[in-house]
Amino acid sequence: MNLSSPKTADIALAAPPRVRKPRGRWLGKTGWYTIMVLFGLVTAVPFLWTALMSVRPNSANVFRANQPPEIIPYPGLIGWGEGQRTATQEGSYTALPWDGTLPEGTGLGWWRDYGDQNELLLGTTLSQYAFPATTANYYRVWTDVNLPRYIFNSLVVAFSVVTLQLLTCSLAAYPLAKMRFKGRDTAFYLILATLVFPDQLTLIPTFIMSVNIFGFADTLHGLIIPFGANAFGIFLLRQTYQSIPNEIMESARIDGASEFGIWWRILLPLIRPGLATLAIFSFVGSWNSFLWPLLMLRNEAMFTLPVGLAFLEGAFTGNLRTVAAGVMVATVPIILLFLVFQRQFIRGLSGAVKG
Amino acid sequence: MAANTLLSNEELERGRRARSVRKHITAYGFLAPAFAFLIVFLFIPLIVAIYLSFTRYDLLTSPEWVGFANYETLFQDPLFWQGLRNSFIYLSVTPILIVLSISLAIVVNRRLRGVYIFRTIYYIPAVTSVVAVGMIFEFVFAEPAGLLNGVLTSLGIIDAPINFLTHPNSTLVSIMLVTIWRGIGFYMIVFLAALQSVPEELYEAAALDGANRFQQHWHITVPGIRPSIIFVAIISSISALKVFEEIWVMTDGTAGLLDSALTLMFYLYRQAFTNLEMGYAAAIAVVFSIITVVFSLLNLRYLERNNHEPEQP
Numbered sequence: 001m002n003l004s005s006p007k008t009a010d011i012a013l014a015a016p017p018r019v020r021k022p023r024g025r026w027l028g029k030t031g032w033y034t035i036m037v038l039f040g041l042v043t044a045v046p047f048l049w050t051a052l053m054s055v056r057p058n059s060a061n062v063f064r065a066n067q068p069p070e071i072i073p074y075p076g077l078i079g080w081g082e083g084q085r086t087a088t089q090e091g092s093y094t095a096l097p098w099d100g101t102l103p104e105g106t107g108l109g110w111w112r113d114y115g116d117q118n119e120l121l122l123g124t125t126l127s128q129y130a131f132p133a134t135t136a137n138y139y140r141v142w143t144d145v146n147l148p149r150y151i152f153n154s155l156v157v158a159f160s161v162v163t164l165q166l167l168t169c170s171l172a173a174y175p176l177a178k179m180r181f182k183g184r185d186t187a188f189y190l191i192l193a194t195l196v197f198p199d200q201l202t203l204i205p206t207f208i209m210s211v212n213i214f215g216f217a218d219t220l221h222g223l224i225i226p227f228g229a230n231a232f233g234i235f236l237l238r239q240t241y242q243s244i245p246n247e248i249m250e251s252a253r254i255d256g257a258s259e260f261g262i263w264w265r266i267l268l269p270l271i272r273p274g275l276a277t278l279a280i281f282s283f284v285g286s287w288n289s290f291l292w293p294l295l296m297l298r299n300e301a302m303f304t305l306p307v308g309l310a311f312l313e314g315a316f317t318g319n320l321r322t323v324a325a326g327v328m329v330a331t332v333p334i335i336l337l338f339l340v341f342q343r344q345f346i347r348g349l350s351g352a353v354k355g
Numbered sequence: 356m357a358a359n360t361l362l363s364n365e366e367l368e369r370g371r372r373a374r375s376v377r378k379h380i381t382a383y384g385f386l387a388p389a390f391a392f393l394i395v396f397l398f399i400p401l402i403v404a405i406y407l408s409f410t411r412y413d414l415l416t417s418p419e420w421v422g423f424a425n426y427e428t429l430f431q432d433p434l435f436w437q438g439l440r441n442s443f444i445y446l447s448v449t450p451i452l453i454v455l456s457i458s459l460a461i462v463v464n465r466r467l468r469g470v471y472i473f474r475t476i477y478y479i480p481a482v483t484s485v486v487a488v489g490m491i492f493e494f495v496f497a498e499p500a501g502l503l504n505g506v507l508t509s510l511g512i513i514d515a516p517i518n519f520l521t522h523p524n525s526t527l528v529s530i531m532l533v534t535i536w537r538g539i540g541f542y543m544i545v546f547l548a549a550l551q552s553v554p555e556e557l558y559e560a561a562a563l564d565g566a567n568r569f570q571q572h573w574h575i576t577v578p579g580i581r582p583s584i585i586f587v588a589i590i591s592s593i594s595a596l597k598v599f600e601e602i603w604v605m606t607d608g609t610a611g612l613l614d615s616a617l618t619l620m621f622y623l624y625r626q627a628f629t630n631l632e633m634g635y636a637a638a639i640a641v642v643f644s645i646i647t648v649v650f651s652l653l654n655l656r657y658l659e660r661n662n663h664e665p666e667q668p
Contacts, residue, residue: 035462036473043476043540049502050491063505172389175382182379187386194397196651200597200620201644204407204627204637205400208414229392259381288484290600295628306486310604313490324494331487338482342475345482346544 047331053324055133068128074118076132079111080139137325144322145315147329149301150308153220157293157304158286160224165282166275169233174263176234177241178249188238194231207295218299223292233278240274241267276344287334305330407637414631425638435639437614438622441527442596442646445618448534449592453584455535456542461572463543464550474547481541489604492533496520496605520605523615530601530616542587546580553579585658589651596647599624619643 052062055073063069114132121127141147175181176188206226216222244267252262268275290306297303303311309330316322338345362370408425410418429435463474480488495502496519504516519529553576561571577584599620602610610617610625617625623643627636 029467032462032465032467036467036470039459039462040473040476042536043480045502046491046495046536047479050494053494061500061505063500063509069505069509168389168392171385175385179378179382179385181382184382187390190398191393194393194401196648197401198593198597198644198647200623201404201640202397202400203623204633204640205403206396207627208403208633209395209400212414225392226396228396229389231393231397234389259385263385284482288486290484290486290603291624294603306484309484309486309490313493313607320494320497323490327487327490331483331491334482334484335479338479339475342478346474346478 050324050327053321054137054328055135055325056321057132057134057136059319059321070129070131072121072126072130073133074121074130075114077111077113077134077136079135081111137321138329141312141316141322141326141329145308145312145326146300146303147308147326150303150305151329153302154287154305157220157223158283160221161227161286162279162282164224164228165230165233166279168229169237169278170268170271170275171263172229173234173237173241174267177238178244178246191231191234195235203291210296217296218302219296220302222296223286223289223304226292227282227286230278230282233282236278237271237274240271244270273347277347280341280345284334404637404640407634408641410634410637412633414633418634421634425635426642428635429638429642434614434617434622435619438617438619441615441617442598442619444527445531445534445595445598446592448531448538448595449588451535452538452542452591453587456539456587457546457576457580457584459539459543460546460550461576464547474544477540477543479540480537481544483537485537485600486604488533488537489601492529492536493520493605496529521612523611523613526606526611526616530598530605533601533605534595534598538591542591545583545587549580549583550576581658585655588654588658592650592654593647596620596643596650619646 052071052073056062057076060070062071118127118130118132121130176184176191210216210222210226214222214225216225248266248270249262252266257265288306289304290310293304293307294310297307300308309326312323312326407418409420409422411421411425412418459477463470463477483491493501496504498504498516498518498521499508501516501519503519504513507513508516517525519525557575557579558571561575566574596618597620598618602616602618602621603624606616610621619639620643623636623639626632626639
């Protein structure tokens with residue numbers, strides 16, 4: 001069998017209208033679903049485990065000796081705001097591990113203790129797997145460390161980086177794709193070359209300049225400006241521009257439009273898919289970036305979410321439930337964002353790779 | 356044009372030159388903002404990095420030229436070699452990731468009801484930050500109350516909890532598992548896009564020729580998606596070489612007991628930002644970059660060369 005021989009290729013090309021044979025019969029549908037579900041569990045279980053940890057009321061081990069593991073949550077101490085102490089005193093259990101450490105407050109906020117039994121589960125075999133879930137860990141991580149502040153900082157940085165990169169990259173990619181001028185190829189290869197060198201090489205000089213010359217330490221713009229342009233983004237948008245026929249620009253030029261006008265009014269709307277891809281990639285990149293903010297920030301008020309998250313463990317030594325709640329707060333929004341924009345995410349990724 | 360006949364050659368020439376100048380001004384005007392950022396934060400640092408690697412510099416006093424001393428020290432530094440060794444061990448995530456993600460892409464590249472839901476789930480780790488993933492796996496690996504130790508103990512598989520992240524022998528491997536876990540979904544999507552461009556007819560023809568499923572994938576899928584394999588090999592080996600955040604988070608910034616998870620990148624970080632040996636760290640960065648570039652070229656060469664070999668012996 002030689003698959004590249006013309007004979008086989010002819011047969012392949014001459015094949016009658018695609019009759020799609022159900023490939024995969026050898027394993028069967030059930031087999032494929034089993035594989036997919038198993039791998040789905042490998043992906044999902046670490047997240048579910050973290051979610052489970054984040055609603056645990058106490059530090060007891062989920063897996064108890066000679067007893068079934070406590071893996072089914074039911075409503076226990078639920079609420080938000082101060083006044084949690086009152087709730088625990090009136091409630092039917094006082095197993096909260098940090099009694100007395102929450103800020104003083106009486107009746108502020110809303111708390112209700114649904115008790116340490118659940119009617120639905122009572123008497124069933126499931127009840128031995130159940131435990132009372134609480135929102136107290138979330139309230140604690142939300143107030144004791146300045147989680148809203150970290151989220152705000154991360155959002156400011158990510159949106160600024162996205163805006164700046166969209167602007168600089170879409171400007172720079174236009175002449176590289178559509179104009180003829182001296183030095184165009186040199187400029188393009190310079191940009192390509194930066195993709196080859198790892199950013200670790202520039203890390204130290206960029207750090208020194210940022211701290212000593214630009215005074216970027218402990219500022220948010222210090223997390224934005226060094227990422228004002230993105231070589232990959234220029235490369236990506238150049239390809240998007242190239243897919244646009246020249247005639248569109250020619251006719252606009254005949255109508256007397258300026259180059260800037262053509263770019264702003266005609267081309268930008270046309271390269272929107274490329275812009276969306278770049279926006280998503282630079283948003284996720286900035287939102288998740290860790291090393292640079294770690295180096296730049298000392299002042300806790302300027303922390304971005306990943307840095308704040310990394311220091312949560314220090315802030316709540318031994319209280320992993322609160323840390324888990326922090327991890328959930330940090331990851332769930334970005335996962336939801338992905339679920340909403342998944343088409344753009346995946347199409348953008350495939351497009352960027354295929355080039 | 357009729358109007359041109361009214362102008363002298365000189366005027367024509369001047370007009371052409373003016374247009375050309377204007378064209379260049381426009382083009383460079385468009386390039387200017389991006390290049391301003393690239394020059395200040397990429398091109399200049401690139402040159403400065405190489406200069407710094409020949410100096411001793413602690414941020415406080417000005418850099419002092421020391422020639423090749425940093426490089427000489429580096430090659431006698433046992434921690435550098437340990438970092439290099441660990442970075443190369445870390446590279447073994449690349450072939451594992453390629454095999455696993457191609458397999459997974461083949462699994463989800465079929466028209467089954469709900470297959471999109473699975474693809475989406477598999478991609479979720481790729482959009483979760485490394486820091487969060489590292490912390491999630493600290494919960495999974497924790498001892499004795501972590502998920503893995505809990506499950507293994509209650510199933511009676513192990514008696515004593517495994518010190519996934521605290522024993523020198525297992526720290527690096529545990530962190531590599533996390534990198535694989537986080538990478539599979541991302542590379543799966545890359546391969547899925549490639550798979551969908553392999554013509555269906557080829558498989559049918561091969562099946563007619565009597566090729567079994569494995570042979571079909573080996574002789575059609577693998578050559579068909581070779582550009583993506585090269586892409587993933589390069590991207591994932593670069594990110595394996597420069598792994599840092601996973602290690603920082605999962606060893607609480609220590610690189611593990613006895614520096615058991617110290618990679619080259621972590622060593623660079625430690626020399627630069629803990630010991631303030633900026634010149635020495637720059638030398639590490641230069642060596643590191645050379646390794647990375649050489650490795651990418653090797654990947655490209657090796658996988659390209661295989662491309663030209665006949666597909667059937």
